Amino acid sequence: MTTFKLFSNLFGVNCLSFNCFPRIGNLSTLSGFRFYSNQLAKRPFDFDEDEQSFPCHVPIMCNELVELFNPQDGQLFIDMTFGSGGHSKALLASGKDIKIIGMDRDPLAYKYAHRLAEKTNGQVIPLLAKFSQLPGLLDKHGIQKGSIQGIIMDLGASAMQMADPSRGFSFNSEGPLDMRMDGKYCNVSITADDVINSLDVKDLTKIFKIYGCEKLAAKYANAIIDCRVMMKRISSTIELANLIDSLASGHVIEDVERDRTSATRVFQGLRIFVNNELNELNYGLKKMRDYLFRDDKVTQLYKNNLDNMKAIKDEIRASTSGKLAVISYNRLEDTLTKRHLQGTDIDNPLTHQPPQLFNSRLHKPTDQQMERIVFKKWFSLSKIASSQQEIEQKSLTYPAKLRVAIRVL
Ligand SMILES: C[S@@+](CC[C@H](N)C(=O)[O-])C[C@H]1O[C@@H](n2cnc3c(N)ncnc32)[C@H](O)[C@@H]1O
The missing domain is CATH 1.10.150.170 (Putative methyltransferase TM0872, insert domain)
Incomplete structure (x- = not known):
């Protein structure tokens, strides 16, 4: 998708591009990444329980998310956009013995994640990083590929970011034109x-x-x-x-x-x-799939029933493979997410035809290329739009969309 590539070189710093690998920053500040022996935390979640100096983010679609994820004892999740932890708290409130890596690029969110880690006796593992830094960090800290049961990406800015005039996200209050989600943590941006x-x-x-x-x-x-x-x-x-x-x-x-x-x-x-948001999202979607658990039985079933997917829909839905949930707040985020989940070629304009390469009689695609277009990597489980009430409460200019998909390859 050429539009998303346009800005990769404007400043020399915003250099993530869909075709190149990101630079991994110096993460010496990452001291909070460790696992704690955990005790079951069975308490209702409360979005206002933290200190009042910053209004907590009120998350949307928590019930839908918990229902679709259906957490079970011993499972590991990543909340890649922790904010003030609303979605993580909703998962914890299921009362199951789960662990959640609570990640965000914002140091304030990292502070919230630390607090929740203390309160939940280590069920939450705080992590300060951006999507593009996560795969390297997970490897470094021994999180195996295929070991995560669910990934949450609740995109955009948090209520805390919007409410703090000194961060410059909102035109409703006087502040410097800043808008960096990383705050001063990443002073090269x-x-x-x-x-x-x-x-x-x-x-x-x-x-x-x-x-x-x-x-x-x-x-x-x-x-x-x-x-x-x-x-x-x-x-x-x-x-x-x-x-x-x-x-x-x-x-x-x-x-x-x-x-x-x-x-x-x-x-x-x-x-x-x-914040280089679309490149970050693209990279996150591309890389994080490998870390989700894959139920090999379902993969086999999927490969054997490509021509009759309807017949195996229920088996896929019931499978234990890892799930990805993305909540988007604008058309760009949603289109990019949809194209990943549908397996559409990200670098070319949207089309329902197979890529040009595969239409040519002169070019015989390799097995690997064929596999790429025939086998989709995700099976979409649901797409839910925010309710009218949520649109009004959050003054959304575009209805938020939750897309949930399960890893099949
Ligand atoms: C809508 S808020 C999430 C709110 C959260 N679900 C809650 O319940 O409080 C989005 C959060 O994602 C973070 N974020 C956005 N892009 C990110 C990225 N590329 N890497 C890490 N965090 C990101 C922002 O800093 C912000 O805190």
Whole structure:
């Protein structure tokens, strides 16, 4: 998918690309990764139990997730987007003797994971890392491929990130244009300020258009450049939001009549770019499948019944193979997830035809290439959209989608 590759070289730092391997950072801060002997923690989960200085993230679709994962004693899960631990707590509340690696790239979330580890007597294993760093870390800490029963990816930013003005995620409060999910932990990464005040009009347009899905991208990019020429820097969230708001409506506006749709899209585009979110997601989806448990009986059944999948649907659903759950909050995240789960070629435009290569009479595909298109690696179990109530409560501009799939290969 060429659109996701566009920005791989803009800054030289955002260099993950769909075709190349990521750089693994220095993880000397990773002291919390160890297993504890565990005791069963049977307590109801409570999203507000942590200190009040940061509002806890209220997770969505917890019940659906627990039902689909159906945790059993002795199983290991990874919550790859721990946040304040809502989904992990929901899994723990099943009362089963499970362990959860609670991972997040945000040091604040890491702190929350530590707290939960203490409260649950080590059932939670805190980990500070990004998706792209996880496979290396798991290997290093002796987590075998095929040993994980469930992976959760609840994408986007957390309520804590949005609520803290100093992190610059929200246009509702005055703050620096930062938007780094890693916070100061990764001080080599670029900020939204760097993007807004350094990139040229062409690149800004691409970011707003492709990552923000904003039709007026070029107009906003041109205005930002003009503003830089006339007033030097745009350095706060409110300055940027006011500029976008005034351009969107064509006149200076009062608070009561503001339509923040354009500002929402521009901020989304910036956040996705600054955190390299789609490349991270792509890499995470690609690499983490190997770590899920694979029930070989089901793999065999699947391979033998490719022409009649309906007949074996129930067996696959009931199998003990590991499951992946992804909750996405925008079209880009959901499309990328869907293409992984369906086994569509990520590097080419979406098509229901087999890749060009396999249409050519001159080219005979190798067995390996044939296997790649014939055998899908995932079997989709369900796709659930957020309820109207959840959309309103969380002011979502796009209905959140939960996709759950089971490893079959
Ligand atoms: C929507 S929040 C998750 C909230 C969480 N499910 C809860 O119940 O509190 C998304 C979290 O994912 C983290 N995140 C996003 N991209 C990440 C990545 N590539 N690697 C690690 N963490 C990531 C963010 O820092 C944020 O804390």
